Amino acid sequence: MFYKYYMTVLLFSSLLLAQKIGFEYEGIPVETIDAKGNSVYTIVKRDIPNVCENIPVTNLMLWTGNYAHSKVPEACKSTFVHTLGGHIYPMSIDEDITTYGELEVLAFIKQMQTDDSMILIDVCREEFYTYRTIPGAVNMPFNHFKERTSFVFEFEQHMKDLGVSIDEEDDSLDFTHAKTITLFCNGPWCSLSVTAILALLDIGYPAEKINWYRGGMQEWLAAGLTSTRK
Template sequence: MFYKMTMISLLLTSLTAFARTGFEYEGIPVKTVDTKGKIKQIVVKRDIPEECLKIPINNMMVWSENYASAKVPEICKSTYVHTTGKLLPMKLHEDIDTYGELEVLAFIKQMQTDDSMMLIDGRKEEWYAYRTIPGAVNIPFHHLKERKSFEFEFEHEIETLGVKINEDDTFDFSQVKTIVVFCNGPWCSQSVAMIEALLEIGYPAEKISWYRGGMQTWLAAGMTCSRK
């Protein structure tokens, strides 16, 4: 409860402080590690090119399938496949909060000075390597869901989350991370499968939050992403 109140306070404070520019435009410096082990810093924010800000907002510009006739610059367009997967409910569990982009940003900001927090990309490695949210750690969902087939990976992943494996093979969740889990979009079940697998082994639900929008909504909002 203390953590959730802190998150709400941080979000409201940030929204007030950046009322004119918007919390998402100010940006949050995030340290990430590339494939060579080199630490780099990326500012996570809503990236909107200047030329896109000059376009008049109207139905033709925002929703038209014919962008050419709407005279929308290429840099301002985003196209995604929207015919895959199955839409998921807004609430997965009574003790699991569902996050939007600003809540994820507030979480990332607090995460920079709190190592008990972790943003989790629950997709398989090739998806994570292609594009992810800066600062996210990759824990492929199938390592947890199919734990009998991935025993070594399963143990490594839950230890990364702060789960201690006792000598009698039971789990100690007293020092687990507070996490936010995401995958490809509101139609993607990979993050849901991961959350369900964590709940099955006893991971406390109050330590889990879910970013339902995932990469599709993140990118649709023009948010910063990184490639590994």
């Protein structure tokens, strides 16, 4: 009996995993609004150029960056920038907050297309968001949450967009209809998403409605996934 139950659960889990993995190649149509108010559809997927399909993976190429030895075409390379400007963060920053990888973000984006209670949020400053972001993400800079007394108008607008009501008499916040959100910034070393999440927790935003894409733009691009910059 236990064996049959175990195999059923294993089969179900395998089917879910297979379905989720398919997102990266199938592509997800994402609707965004351009500067003129027109709907623009972008297909979000993992874009692997044809020239990259038959490249053998070697230790020298993978671990030393010796692409010339392996004759790796430029179109197949990704860049990882090393910097002292941030810290590597743990996989979990709160027991009630789910940490996402790329496939979970893709699944979130797909569901978000038909569920307006879900929002993907880029918490980088506007110039980074404008330069490049994940299609479908909205910009809510981290400092609008961290320094909310200095960004009163922006903070109140973000709360409204997140389904949080503000009492006009005592400025208390009602999270009854708070939306489920996924936040990200520039990479696993970037502190901005962590700062925004901690600020949201500080004001009482439900932790169970917050997801964190730890990898951010750096790992998104390293995986060859669609961004808003061509």
